[in-house]
Amino acid sequence: MLSLIEKIRSGHLWEFPGGVHPPENKSQSQSSKIARSSIADELIIPIKQHIGKKGDVIVRVGDKVLKGQALTQYNSSLSLPVHAATSGEVIAIEPRPSCHPSAIPEMSIVIKADHQDTWISHQGVPDYTQCNPEQLLDIIRQAGISGLGGAGFPTARKLQSGLGRVEILIINAAECEPYITADDTLMREYADEIMQGIEILKHILKPKLTVIGVEDNKPEAIEALNKAGADHDVVIRAVPTKYPSGASKQLIKILTNKEIPSNGYSADIGMTMFNVGSAFAVKRAVIDGEPLIERVITLTGKSIKSAKNYWVPIGTPVAHLLKQGEFTPTKKQAVIIGGPMMGFALPQIEAPLTKISNCVLAPGKREISFDDHxxxxxxxxxxxxxxxxxxxxxxxxxxxxxxxxxxxxxxxxxxxxxxxxxxxxxxxxxxxxxxxxxxxxxxxxxxxxxxxxxxxxxxxxxxxxxxxxxxxxxxxxxxxxxxxxxxxxxxxxxxDAIAAAIERVKQQKAEGPKSAVAAAIARAKAKQAQVQPSETAEPDNSEMRKLREQRKQEARARKAQQSQADGDSDTDAKAGSKTDAVAAAIARAKAKKEQLAASANGSANSETTNADANDDKSAKHDAIKAAVERAKAKKAAQASATTNATAGTTDSETDSKKSAVAAAIARAKARKAEQASASNTESDTGEPEPSDDPKKAAVAAAIARAKARKAEQASANNTKSETGEPALSD
Known part of the structure; x- marks a missing residue:
C-alpha cells in the first residue's frame, strides 16, 4: 500500500464536495505584462493590515522618511511593522477611511511623496543557508510579510508554529476567483524568484514534500514553474478548475485527501500552506533585504479601459489606481475589492490598498447586476x-x-x-x-x-x-x-503584663454594666452599714405609735375640756406640778446619760474577755431597772398630786391614762436600752473599727436628748391641762 507522499508524487488527486463553475473572465487582464503604478501624491498606510495586533508608531508628523523605512515596530509575535512605500514627509497620523465594506476609519500614517522614491540602505542575505530558522524568521517578521492570499496572517508566526511539525509544504497558486490574475502573471514573470522563496521556506520548515497546486486554466504559469523548478525537489500539480479550489481547506483536500479539523489548523495534520505571492515576498525580504511595500494587484472590469496587473505601492488610494486604468464609471457604478465571489463593494474610493488587496474590479452595468432584489x-x-x-x-x-x-x-x-x-x-x-x-x-x-x-x-x-x-x-x-x-x-x-491587662479587660467586658452597678450598690450599702446601726439595734416603734395615738386622744379630750373649763386656775398647784414634771425630766435625762455612759464603757472595753462583757451587761440592766423604778416613783408622785388636785370621776380617769402613758414610755425606754446594750454586747465580741464607736455614742446621746426634750414638753402640757380642767360634780 502506497504512502500518502508516494501517492502525491505519483500524481494522485482527490475531490472536495460541492463547488461551482462561474465565468472566469480572466482574459481581460492576462494579455499584458505587469505594469508599475505611478506614485500617488499621498500614501495612506494603515498601521494594522494583518490579523493580529498593531505595532507601535515610531515616527512623528513632520519626519522625513525614505522608501522601505519602518514606520512602526512589532511588539508581539502577532504584530507586524509597516513601512514607507516611497520617500517623503509624514504629514498626518490620524484615522482615515479603510479598505473595508464599511470604510470604518482606521489609524493611518499619511506620507506626502517627494517623487524621488529614495531607498533606505538595505542589505539582504544571499546565502540564507548559513542562517538558522530563528534568524530567518526575524528577517521575515521585520519585513512585515503577511499572507497575500487574502487572510493576512503573519507569515513568521505561521512558520514558527510549523517548526518540527510539518511534513508537507503546500504552495497555493490555484487563484480560483474569477477576474483575478495577479498570481498567474506573477508566476509567469517571476517563477525563478518564487522558487527561491520556496527554498527558503523549505530551509526553515524542513518538510518531507513540497507541492505547488495550480489550476489547469493557467498553462503558461505551469510551464514557467516546471522550468524554474527543474532543479528543485518540488512537485507541481495542475488541479481541476472548480471554484473554490483555491481555498486552503479545499486545496489540501484535493492534494492530500486530508481535512483540517474544526477549530484546528493545517499544522495539526502535519501540513502548512503559503500563497505564491508570500513566497515571492519572502525571497525579496531575505535575499534582497526589501520589506513588503508593494504587491501585484489586478485592475479589471468593463469600466476599465486599460485592464491589467500593476505593481502598486502599499497605501495607494483606490481612486489613483482607477485613474491609471482609465476608469469610466457608469450610473450607480460599484467598485469591488477582490473578486465577484468573495469581494465587497467599497463605499469610498479614497480608501487605500493594503497588503491583502489583490484585485480592484469595476464591472460594467451588464457585467454584474446589483439591482436584484x-x-x-x-x-x-x-x-x-x-x-x-x-x-x-x-x-x-x-x-x-x-x-x-x-x-x-x-x-x-x-x-x-x-x-x-x-x-x-x-x-x-x-x-x-x-x-x-x-x-x-x-x-x-x-x-x-x-x-x-x-x-x-x-x-x-x-x-x-x-x-x-x-x-x-x-x-x-x-x-x-x-x-x-x-x-x-x-x-x-x-x-506577662500584657496578658494580665488583656485578662482584666476581658473580665470587665464579661462583668458588663450590671456588674458595675451591683458593685456600686454593694459599696453604698457597706458605707451605710458603717454609718447607721445594724438592723438588730433599731428600736421597735410599735409602742411609740400607740403612745402617739393616746397622746392625740388626750389632746383632743383636753381641748374639749378646756372649752368647757373655767378661766380660774390654782397657781400653787400649777407650780407644784411643774416642779414635779421638771424633776421627772431631770431624772429621765440622768438615766439616759447613765445608759450612754454604760454604752461608751462597753465600746471601750471591746477587747476584754467574755466574762467582762457579761458583767457590763448585768450592770447595764441594773442601771436600767433603777431608772425605770425612779421613773415609776416620779410618775406615782405625779399621779398622787393629780389626784389631790382633782376631785371628780373624770380626774381619776385622766390620772389613770397618764399613768398608763408614763408606764408605756418607761417600757419603751427600757426596751430601747436593752436593744442598745444587746447591740453593744454583739459589737464587743467582734472587732469594731475605733472610728465608728464614738460616732454611735454621739448619735445615741443626741437621740436621748431629743427624747428628753419631748418628754419635758409632754409633761408641761399635761401639767397645764391638769391645772386648767374643772372638777366635775358628783
Whole structure:
C-alpha cells in the first residue's frame, strides 16, 4: 500500500464536495505584462493590515522618511511593522477611511511623496543557508510579510508554529476567483524568484514534500514553474478548475485527501500552506533585504479601459489606481475589492490598498447586476449541494435572521469559508454570505465580551486571594511582633503584663454594666452599714405609735375640756406640778446619760474577755431597772398630786391614762436600752473599727436628748391641762 507522499508524487488527486463553475473572465487582464503604478501624491498606510495586533508608531508628523523605512515596530509575535512605500514627509497620523465594506476609519500614517522614491540602505542575505530558522524568521517578521492570499496572517508566526511539525509544504497558486490574475502573471514573470522563496521556506520548515497546486486554466504559469523548478525537489500539480479550489481547506483536500479539523489548523495534520505571492515576498525580504511595500494587484472590469496587473505601492488610494486604468464609471457604478465571489463593494474610493488587496474590479452595468432584489427562500436546497464545507446554508440563514447565535455555533458557522457559492446559485437572490458575515461578527463580539468578563473575574479572584494572603501575612507579622514583645516583657518583668491587662479587660467586658452597678450598690450599702446601726439595734416603734395615738386622744379630750373649763386656775398647784414634771425630766435625762455612759464603757472595753462583757451587761440592766423604778416613783408622785388636785370621776380617769402613758414610755425606754446594750454586747465580741464607736455614742446621746426634750414638753402640757380642767360634780 502506497504512502500518502508516494501517492502525491505519483500524481494522485482527490475531490472536495460541492463547488461551482462561474465565468472566469480572466482574459481581460492576462494579455499584458505587469505594469508599475505611478506614485500617488499621498500614501495612506494603515498601521494594522494583518490579523493580529498593531505595532507601535515610531515616527512623528513632520519626519522625513525614505522608501522601505519602518514606520512602526512589532511588539508581539502577532504584530507586524509597516513601512514607507516611497520617500517623503509624514504629514498626518490620524484615522482615515479603510479598505473595508464599511470604510470604518482606521489609524493611518499619511506620507506626502517627494517623487524621488529614495531607498533606505538595505542589505539582504544571499546565502540564507548559513542562517538558522530563528534568524530567518526575524528577517521575515521585520519585513512585515503577511499572507497575500487574502487572510493576512503573519507569515513568521505561521512558520514558527510549523517548526518540527510539518511534513508537507503546500504552495497555493490555484487563484480560483474569477477576474483575478495577479498570481498567474506573477508566476509567469517571476517563477525563478518564487522558487527561491520556496527554498527558503523549505530551509526553515524542513518538510518531507513540497507541492505547488495550480489550476489547469493557467498553462503558461505551469510551464514557467516546471522550468524554474527543474532543479528543485518540488512537485507541481495542475488541479481541476472548480471554484473554490483555491481555498486552503479545499486545496489540501484535493492534494492530500486530508481535512483540517474544526477549530484546528493545517499544522495539526502535519501540513502548512503559503500563497505564491508570500513566497515571492519572502525571497525579496531575505535575499534582497526589501520589506513588503508593494504587491501585484489586478485592475479589471468593463469600466476599465486599460485592464491589467500593476505593481502598486502599499497605501495607494483606490481612486489613483482607477485613474491609471482609465476608469469610466457608469450610473450607480460599484467598485469591488477582490473578486465577484468573495469581494465587497467599497463605499469610498479614497480608501487605500493594503497588503491583502489583490484585485480592484469595476464591472460594467451588464457585467454584474446589483439591482436584484432579495426574495423569500423557496427551500430548493441548491445552496447545500454546492457548499464546499458540507454545511446547511438554508438553516444557518434562518438562524442568522433570528440572531440565534447558539444555534449558528451548533451548525458550525465558523467553518464557513465565505466563498459565496451558495449565494451564486440561489434563485431568490439572497445574499447569504452577508448574513453569515454579520452573524460571525456578532458571535465574535459576544465571545470577546465573555472572554473579557472571564478575565475580569479571574483578576478579581486573584486580587481577592492576594488581599486575603496579605491580610494573613499581616496578621502573622503582628502576631510574631506581639509574641516577641511578650517574651521581652516576660524577660524584663518576670511576668506577662500584657496578658494580665488583656485578662482584666476581658473580665470587665464579661462583668458588663450590671456588674458595675451591683458593685456600686454593694459599696453604698457597706458605707451605710458603717454609718447607721445594724438592723438588730433599731428600736421597735410599735409602742411609740400607740403612745402617739393616746397622746392625740388626750389632746383632743383636753381641748374639749378646756372649752368647757373655767378661766380660774390654782397657781400653787400649777407650780407644784411643774416642779414635779421638771424633776421627772431631770431624772429621765440622768438615766439616759447613765445608759450612754454604760454604752461608751462597753465600746471601750471591746477587747476584754467574755466574762467582762457579761458583767457590763448585768450592770447595764441594773442601771436600767433603777431608772425605770425612779421613773415609776416620779410618775406615782405625779399621779398622787393629780389626784389631790382633782376631785371628780373624770380626774381619776385622766390620772389613770397618764399613768398608763408614763408606764408605756418607761417600757419603751427600757426596751430601747436593752436593744442598745444587746447591740453593744454583739459589737464587743467582734472587732469594731475605733472610728465608728464614738460616732454611735454621739448619735445615741443626741437621740436621748431629743427624747428628753419631748418628754419635758409632754409633761408641761399635761401639767397645764391638769391645772386648767374643772372638777366635775358628783
Amino acid at each position: 432579495e426574495m423569500a427562500c423557496i427551500r430548493c436546497g441548491q445552496c447545500a449541494e454546492v457548499c464546499p464545507a458540507s454545511l446547511l446554508p438554508q438553516q444557518m440563514l434562518w438562524y442568522s435572521k433570528d440572531q440565534d447565535l447558539d444555534k449558528l455555533e451548533e451548525y458550525n458557522l465558523k467553518d464557513c469559508i465565505e466563498c459565496g457559492a451558495c449565494a451564486y446559485v440561489c434563485p431568490s437572490n439572497i445574499p447569504l454570505v452577508q448574513y453569515y458575515r454579520q452573524s460571525k461578527a456578532e458571535i465574535k463580539t459576544r465571545n470577546a465580551e465573555q472572554e473579557a468578563a472571564e478575565r475580569a473575574k479571574v483578576r478579581f479572584e486573584q486580587r481577592k486571594e492576594r488581599l486575603e494572603r496579605d491580610k494573613l501575612e499581616r496578621e502573622q507579622k503582628y502576631k510574631q511582633a506581639a509574641d516577641k514583645r511578650r517574651s521581652q516583657m516576660k524577660t524584663a518583668d518576670g511576668g
